[in-house]
Amino acid sequence: MGSVPVLTNIVMRTVSLYAAANSYRMRTMSAESPLTEITTCPRCGKSPLTEAAGALQCKACKVEYPSIGGIPWLFAEPDASLGEWRNRLHFALQQLSNEAAGIKAELQNDGLIDLTRQRLEQQLDAIDQHRNALRKILAPIDIQSSQASYESYLALRTRLPSDHGIATYYANIHRDWSWGDTENAASLEQIKNCAGDVELGKTLVLGAGAGRLSYDIHMQMETELCVAIDFNPLLMLVAKSMAQGDQLELYEFPLAPKRAEDFAVLRKLAAPAAVRDQFHLVLGDVLRPPFAAASFDTIVTPWIIDIVGDDLPFQAARINNLLKPEGRWLNFGSLAFNHADKARCYSAEETLVHVEKAGFAPATVNEVTIPYMCSPASRHGRQETVFSFSATKQSDVKAPPRHKALPDWIVTGKDPVPALQAFRTQAVSTQVYAFIMSLIDGKRTIADMAKILEQQKLMTTDEAIPAIRNFMTRMYDDAQKGKSL
Numbered sequence: 001m002g003s004v005p006v007l008t009n010i011v012m013r014t015v016s017l018y019a020a021a022n023s024y025r026m027r028t029m030s031a032e033s034p035l036t037e038i039t040t041c042p043r044c045g046k047s048p049l050t051e052a053a054g055a056l057q058c059k060a061c062k063v064e065y066p067s068i069g070g071i072p073w074l075f076a077e078p079d080a081s082l083g084e085w086r087n088r089l090h091f092a093l094q095q096l097s098n099e100a101a102g103i104k105a106e107l108q109n110d111g112l113i114d115l116t117r118q119r120l121e122q123q124l125d126a127i128d129q130h131r132n133a134l135r136k137i138l139a140p141i142d143i144q145s146s147q148a149s150y151e152s153y154l155a156l157r158t159r160l161p162s163d164h165g166i167a168t169y170y171a172n173i174h175r176d177w178s179w180g181d182t183e184n185a186a187s188l189e190q191i192k193n194c195a196g197d198v199e200l201g202k203t204l205v206l207g208a209g210a211g212r213l214s215y216d217i218h219m220q221m222e223t224e225l226c227v228a229i230d231f232n233p234l235l236m237l238v239a240k241s242m243a244q245g246d247q248l249e250l251y252e253f254p255l256a257p258k259r260a261e262d263f264a265v266l267r268k269l270a271a272p273a274a275v276r277d278q279f280h281l282v283l284g285d286v287l288r289p290p291f292a293a294a295s296f297d298t299i300v301t302p303w304i305i306d307i308v309g310d311d312l313p314f315q316a317a318r319i320n321n322l323l324k325p326e327g328r329w330l331n332f333g334s335l336a337f338n339h340a341d342k343a344r345c346y347s348a349e350e351t352l353v354h355v356e357k358a359g360f361a362p363a364t365v366n367e368v369t370i371p372y373m374c375s376p377a378s379r380h381g382r383q384e385t386v387f388s389f390s391a392t393k394q395s396d397v398k399a400p401p402r403h404k405a406l407p408d409w410i411v412t413g414k415d416p417v418p419a420l421q422a423f424r425t426q427a428v429s430t431q432v433y434a435f436i437m438s439l440i441d442g443k444r445t446i447a448d449m450a451k452i453l454e455q456q457k458l459m460t461t462d463e464a465i466p467a468i469r470n471f472m473t474r475m476y477d478d479a480q481k482g483k484s485l
């Protein structure tokens with residue numbers, strides 16, 4: 001019951017913030033956008049988008065797609081996705097606040113040595129500044145702070161992919177725009193090797209991240225037009241700042257800091273120069289690409305085909321569909337499919353077969369080992385043998401079914417929630433877990449709790465002891481992990 005006022009609060013806030021985003025949109029999209037020539041509605045997948053009052057819209061679906069910080073927000077459900085990213089931003093901010101509160105509590109310990117105290121104070125200061133920086137950059141998706149508690153966000157945590165937050169791939173920002181010259185040059189070289197002498201023409205980069213590779217391709221490979229799409233607003237808003245020649249300062253939090261001062265490193269981020277014309281950023285889902293069929297001469301997939309949840313044959317058919325006849329698919333990155341179905345975790349050989357089955361001529365493959373995310377402030381860094389290929393479209397294939405990441409009862413919230421067996425099972429275990437949690441009073445032992453579970457006829461003491469211990473171990477691990485950035 002306690003969560004109802006919180007939910008109402010969130011709904012009210014969403015309404016008022018959306019109004020604020022609308023007024024932002026009015027200011028950011030004014031001139032006729034060349035994007036209207038190549039975009040289609042991500043909802044119906046058919047109708048071209050038109051521009052009206054500074055926003056893109058689908059007349060057939062009667063949906064308006066806002067511009068967020070000057071970047072078209074082309075998600076099939078623009079309101080739901082905006083609300084979801086806003087929640088994820090608040091969740092990240094809450095985590096940072098919790099982290100700061102934890103450090104403050106640790107600083108109360110008089111037994112800390114001076115170096116530890118100094119490091120914690122620096123980290124605390126960096127977290128505070130980082131929090132402010134994130135709020136500033138992401139102001140276009142959220143202009144005020146949320147009052148909702150950390151606990152309610154944990155409970156409400158929704159999907160895009162559930163493991164994907166605002167700060168996922170945050171490290172890429174620093175690699176792209178601060179210390180990563182060597183790695184960025186190695187990435188561009190792979191694309192150049194794949195492309196050979198053929199001009200790229202109209203180019204689309206799927207899953208462009210913080211945008212450096214797209215920028216380098218556009219600046220150094222004479223693309224006629226370059227569109228970079230990603231669904232993460234932090235990465236895209238940073239890419240926008242960089243592309244227009246702005247400078248940003250952001251903290252890097254290396255994975256394995258080399259020295260005390262490396263726990264939080266303030267980096268200056270900048271592009272070598274403002275990007276030239278015909279470079280476009282789009283916020284949207286690559287599984288529902290908001291582009292018209294046969295719009296592009298080249299599609300680049302950097303470190304993405306094994307990341308998205310969609311099966312490779314569908315991705316390949318979608319890419320085919322977006323390419324003009326004789327268009328080219330340039331892939332670059334690791335190959336580490338991770339899916340519950342082992343049959344979908346394709347080898348390099350299987351990948352090439354699926355590329356051909358999707359209407360492409362046999363691909364030319366290039367594999368080299370390059371450094372990956374080797375921050376100078378971190379002891380951690382990888383070598384990756386990247387799997388790059390160039391494949392030319394030979395024939396059209398049937399367009400794949402439109403991707404539905406989530407059922408309507410989640411996205412619109414208007415259909416009944418189905419009583420799936422898996423949900424019932426989950427409900428029972430959640431009740432048991434909630435009951436166990438309610439028994440924690442700082443006095444009872446695991447054995448005491450097991451006896452109560454037996455009295456409640458939930459399980460025998462012998463069954464309960466290992467079950468409670470497992471559950472407590474997980475809770476304890478989560479609590480420990482919750483402390484790290």
Ligand SMILES: C[S@@+](CC[C@H](N)C(=O)[O-])C[C@H]1O[C@@H](n2cnc3c(N)ncnc32)[C@H](O)[C@@H]1O
Pocket residue numbers: 169172206207208209210213229230231232235284285286287302303304307308
């Ligand atoms: C491994 S990173 C690669 C980023 C960039 N291509 C690079 O090489 O640095 C994967 C990127 O794909 C994006 N991504 C993942 N799933 C996506 C989806 N369904 N739609 C749009 N972007 C997605 C993530 O936000 C992230 O930026």
